[in-house]
Amino acid sequence: SQQGEEDPQALSIQEGENATMNCSYKTSINNLQWYRQNSGRGLVHLILIRSNEREKHSGRLRVTLDTSKKSSSLLITASRAADTASYFCATDGGSGGGADGLTFGKGTHLIIQP
Amino acid sequence: NAGVMQNPRHLVRRRGQEARLRCSPMKGHSHVYWYRQLPEEGLKFMVYLQKENIIDESGMPKERFSAEFPKEGPSILRIQQVVRGDSAAYFCASSPRLAGGTNQETQYFGPGTRLLVL
Numbered sequence: 009s010q011q012g013e014e015d016p017q018a019l020s021i022q023e024g025e026n027a028t029m030n031c032s033y034k035t036s037i038n039n040l041q042w043y044r045q046n047s048g049r050g051l052v053h054l055i056l057i058r059s060n061e062r063e064k065h066s067g068r069l070r071v072t073l074d075t076s077k078k079s080s081s082l083l084i085t086a087s088r089a090a091d092t093a094s095y096f097c098a099t100d101g102g103s104g105g106g107a108d109g110l111t112f113g114k115g116t117h118l119i120i121q122p
Numbered sequence: 123n124a125g126v127m128q129n130p131r132h133l134v135r136r137r138g139q140e141a142r143l144r145c146s147p148m149k150g151h152s153h154v155y156w157y158r159q160l161p162e163e164g165l166k167f168m169v170y171l172q173k174e175n176i177i178d179e180s181g182m183p184k185e186r187f188s189a190e191f192p193k194e195g196p197s198i199l200r201i202q203q204v205v206r207g208d209s210a211a212y213f214c215a216s217s218p219r220l221a222g223g224t225n226q227e228t229q230y231f232g233p234g235t236r237l238l239v240l
Contacts, residue, residue: 041228050126050213051165051231096164108178109155109167110229 013113014097020119027084029116031097032077038100040073041110042082045094054082054095084118092120124149126216126232127196134238141201141208143235147216154197155215155229156189165213171197204239211236 015030033040039058043051057064057073057080064071070083084091094117098110127146135141147154153172157165167181171191182189186204191197201208215229 043231048236050233051215053228053230056228098165108153108170109157109181110165111167112157112164114162114164 014095014116016116017114018117018119020121021087022121023087023089025087027087027091027118027120029082029095029118031080031082031113033080033097033099033111034078035099037075040071040080041098042069042071042080043096043098043112045096045115047093051096087118087120089120089122091118093118126151126214126230128212128214128232128235130235131233132236132238134240135204136240137205138203141204141237141239143199143201143212143214143237144196145199145214145216145232146196147214148218148230151216151218151230153217154191155217156197156199157213157215159211159213159234161210168199201237204237206239209237209239 013032019027021027037059039056041056042054044054045051055064055066055069055071057071059075062073068085073080080097094115096112096115098112100110126148129144133141145154155170156168158168159165169182169189170178171189173191174193186202188200199212211234213231213234215231217229
């Protein structure tokens with residue numbers, strides 16, 4: 009599997025439910041970020057969590073990081089139709105990211121059913 | 123405060139032609155990154171530049187691809203003699219330079235240029 013691999017690949021839930029996406033990575037990191045991409049658009053930065061942090065909140069978003077398992081999760085609470093998008097985790101360093109480029113996974117495609 | 127600008131948003135080229143993609147970073151940002159995204163895939167890092175310097179081009183194909191970030195003007199990603207496999211979305215991101223010379227970790231992305239090679 010590649011650095012920054014998200015799971016599941018696709019997720020469909022009802023509006024109002026919580027959505028949880030997971031990300032696993034291989035190498036040591038300084039930080040991990042989550043981005044959102046609406047269909048055919050650019051990426052929007054959601055949240056950054058540093059390697060010495062375990063949990064971070066931003067509005068309806070909650071991110072956890074477990075460096076011992078090399079994994080992170082993104083929780084979106086009380087989902088809305090507008091949350092429909094692809095969500096990517098990105099790590100600094102690791103294979104494919106160069107010295108300062110980010111390494112992205114293939115993303116989780118989230119669909120919120122109204 | 124305009125975000126990262128990319129143009130054109132869509133570009134169609136025939137095989138063998140050249141593609142030039144432009145990126146203007148956010149105001150005050152001196153670090154530019156280029157990424158390529160194939161359909162249904164995540165972004166793949168290509169190159170990292172600062173003004174007049176290529177810092178890391180480890181993700182750039184060795185042939186036909188080049189990038190620059192001149193002292194004045196936008197960053198340019200140039201693809202010579204395009205092939206169908208170059209069809210993808212190309213994203214530019216920028217980040218500011220913090221005191222001490224390091225870049226900020228958060229990268230701000232442009233809307234992308236979608237290249238289609240016929």
